[in-house]
Amino acid sequence: MSDCNQSVPKLSIAILVVGTRGDVQPFLAVARKLQEYGHCVRLATHSEFSGLVKSAGVDFYPLGGDPRVIVEACTHPDPITGDSFRAQAIIANPPAYAGRVDVAEALGVPLHIFFTVPWTPTCAFPHPFIPHISHRAGYWLSYVIVDILIWWGLRGHLNKLRKNKLNLSPINGLLDTNQVSISHLPTTYMWSPRVLPKPNDWGPLVDIVGYCFVDLGIKYEPPQELVEWMQKGVAPIYIGFGSMPLKNPENTTNIVLEALKNTGQRGIVDRGWGGLATHAQDVAENIFLLSTDCPHDWLFPQCCAVVHHGGAGTTAAGLKAGCPTTIVPFCGDQSLWGAIIYERGVGPAPIPIAHLSVESLSKAMRFMLQPEVKSRAVDVAISVRDDDGAAAALDSFHRHLPLPNLEQGDQVQTIFGYLARFCCLFCAS
Template identity: 45%
Template sequence: MEEDPPPRYSILEAAEWPQDGEPQDAAKLNDDGRVEVDLDSKLGRTLTKLIPVPYEEKQVPLTPNDTVCDVQLNIVIQVVGSRGDVQPFIALGNELQLYGHRVRLATHGVFESFVLESGLDYYPIGGDPSELMAYMVKNPGLIPQMKSLRSGEIQRKRAMVAEMLKGCWDSCINDDPISKAPFVADAIIANPPSFAHIHCAQALSIPLHLVFTMPWSSTRAFPHPLANLKYTTTEQNMANYLSYGIVEWMTWQGLGDIINKWRASLDLESVPGTGGPCLAETLKVPFTYCWSPSLMPKPSDWPSNIDVCGFFFRSLPEYTPAPNLDTFLQNGSPPVYIGFGSIVIDDPISMTNMVLQAVKSLGVRAIISRGWSKLGEASSSDEQIFYLEDCPHEWLFQHVAAVVHHGGAGTTACGLRFGKTTTIIPFFGDQLFWGNMVASCGLGPRPIPYRSLSAHNLAEAIRFCLQPEAQSAARDVARRMSHENGVTTAVASFHRNLPLNDMRCHILHSEPAVWRFKKSSKPPIHLSKIAAGVLVEHHRLKLSDLQPYHAHPIFIQNRRWDPVTGTTSSLIGTSTNILKATGDIVYRPYQEFRRVPISQSELKVAESSGALSLSNSSTAGTYSLTSSRAEKSSKLRSTGVAMKGSAKSLGKVVGFWYKGMLIDMPLAMSEGLRAVPRLYGDEVKDHGTIQDWKSGAAFAGKNFVHGMANGFSDIFTQPYKGGQEEGAKGVMKGIAKGTLGVTTKVSSAALGLVAYPAHGMMKSLYTATHSQTKKRILQARIQEGKYLSEYSPKARSDRQSILRNFEAAHRKLVSSASSSSS
């Protein structure tokens, strides 16, 4: 198709848009948890001017055999969510294993047996999905309700996110919890709610691939599933496109501080507030969406690094039903399945009664899955109602007439796979998206939001699903989906986006390179963990000869739109840091006075001198000082610590001031000036990334030469180009562009001679003083190399070829270096 029309589900949503009222803000929360985005507001109109419509790339169809990957990787798959979120990734992991990859699935502890039974490695990241589901039911959108703020749920959720961030990082470099075999990730696959993915990949300099069940990449074809658009003057395609950035921005406001605090523990610099929301899109991280293109094809404005591959299905499980379930299915017409899986409902008794009333009013048979909410009682099953504890959907859905559920992607896909009409009761997240998708294709009624559910509308929805027309449409979709192989195509998408040529070991081509061996001016030899382990073991080289090799470095930069907003944001950031550090001059001593306990040495001194006596609660470990000597000692110690904290905060004030005035603001001004041509459609030349003082100086030199040459030449070239394209009108535009160009480009060139080298020196200083994480990564890779060289079958079988290939490569480099010298 040359142009993909917006999917029909957006038409259904349009009927739900509010038609009255003029909200004052660009975004607010609706009762159903979705964000109402008002693009007629002042902020909304400003955003339409700042964010350009994306360029459309020519679509290249992806086939399962698109890329052959012969490099065997350690892949960690990071998943946050319910069982339905984890299950597709198990299918993906099993498929990746067929290519020789070692796959570790990192998720919540409750899914440990589920993952291990599938044959994948498992790593716990913490977090309680049942608590998360309960929170999301109460707070279905991005903004929490006031009662959740009062009860402290927000702080608990933020603490859980911090725990999962740490768990995701540990899953990249920690040994296997069961076998104790070393593991260091060579690539990361993740769903976006895991949040740690990009930052872990940056710390390790490895490829990242995101996989999700609902649209998360900006497109003009349809709005973000969590956004309810309201606009009159903005074009629809731009409104759709802007909704993604607004939802990302709101998410970052709630979690950005937690993520940046965690990044500091990895020795990574903070992500700027302007860059955090759309980080994956800015870095062009590959993305695979696991829904059927038969339902919604890939939008034409999604670039080649984004693929729509089809649903992920695991192999049909071998399952023998319990005798009572088998008897129920055999003794009557096919029942309707009703269940809400991992959703935790506040009032399960009321929900059970509502479901029973709807089912009995229709006179149909039903299987009610008790789920995490524990609907009904298993002992209450009869000839019409069967309460189900647990059963694979892949088996059960082949024996039912229709399905009613919460709209999780996995459950929805499973129902459609077997041609079952579907009623979706969305609670939060992508569930409304799937409900609208099903309804737009005639496979079920319009979704019924959980808060609007009643026995009457549930009965009407089930009645719709039992109609012959709907059942025929569901069978037709199942037939089309049977020709898709989503998980195989997704693996091809993952392989296609890997930088395989840069990742390959020069000695053992089937292994990824993590080291480089380089001496003098010779080109480096890239070595894998196995190859390096074998070579060190046989004394062909020493560990000191190896340097870390970064196969896929990731650089996060603070992008500036123009000199005004760039300098202003830098000034605000500097001022905020100075004010916070100034407050800490007083606040940190107060904290230290409250926090510093009496040390054990002080207790011993007090006890030996008779200054300490135990109170009646001594068994609880509480002490009572009967003389002021120990108290005085403790206060002196607290005073010293407090003064140290105050002095440190004062030093931060001075440091922030100098850094802001001498580095950050000149850099923001220079970058803003350099970006001005982008505002009127010209290309801004990429001079690379600044990583240290050398690259900073090189960047400044290139920017100076380019800025001076192009700045002055624009006075002549821009009017000429404009005249060629638009005649006299174009000449006038060209004169304006040329005048603006000579001002901004020359100014950026001159200012950049100071700003960019200074920025590079700060990068070098930061790297030199923040090296603990790098040391931990190097040590983990050394340990895995030793382990593999001793226990890996590949190391034993390829030992001689590794030694032989290294000697040959080394001789070739020596010969090449000698020829160059002569």
């Protein structure tokens, strides 16, 4: 335990996460590490992840639904133990724009940003939402542009919150992006610095701590038919696109099945939210159609390679498992991780979903099956496994705490209500 940890008092911490399952899971690892230290932690996210959060032993509060119900759920004592909860610090991810800075300002509590995607301005690479900038001079500017666009979209909602709920003065400047920007906030990034090192222009407010994994596979009981299929042959290639929508699931399915046939490989095809292989019939024996949730930390180590959309969480799971990887990006940060996979030599150049074809996917599969690619993937896996991201995240959080100001934490009684109410209003707008 670092020296800074030894001087930090036990706190009540509110964690606010907006995003997909891959966004939520790393926060569970951090929440558990905070709890191990002795902090009281509540995690607010979407209702569909209630079971996931509770199964990790973390208190869950829903982000969505009727604002009045959310306020009651987030400000009342624990419904089981009756213990009171008064947040003394906030942890949030950037997509949780809904008043996180304003609430922290009004209530006098520290705010710390955690994320799995680069969001701090840098000249090293462009903003993940504007990935096709070719000139380095525009990289840093791309982050400013995104902040401005978000601020223009949110300033009316945020100013209503400031005036009506928080008794704060409105912010009218069209270019005053401090309420949505994270540049001035302590920020902890949850990926391996061996995969994406810290840019030279990120200062001491920013830490990269390593991947924060939750080992869901330990308790997983796979379907017997999957176990039997896995035992019948060599390690398969996994193909799945998670929560990404598919414009033409049948066509994408045909591409996947033909590429597996061309390369003579066994394949696990994950239907996901996009309905991949939903209507496939008479599938060959070397194909297994996965229609139920299966933890990547259980499945990927049994695969010889993986093909997926390139979400930060899925990419991390593939790297940890030592799997050569092909990323088929749809949007957002996926192109960034695809480019990094290619630069590290553990997979081919990313194939945007619009360019996916039997030829391009077959070529990518053959690339991944090369022994030297597998060797590099194993090397990356070893380095990734050496990181204790959750422990480093705890250190980062403690190191950036304004300890002299924490005595004021008892003033905070309704922070979760404010956050949840405004997030709900914003999501519904």
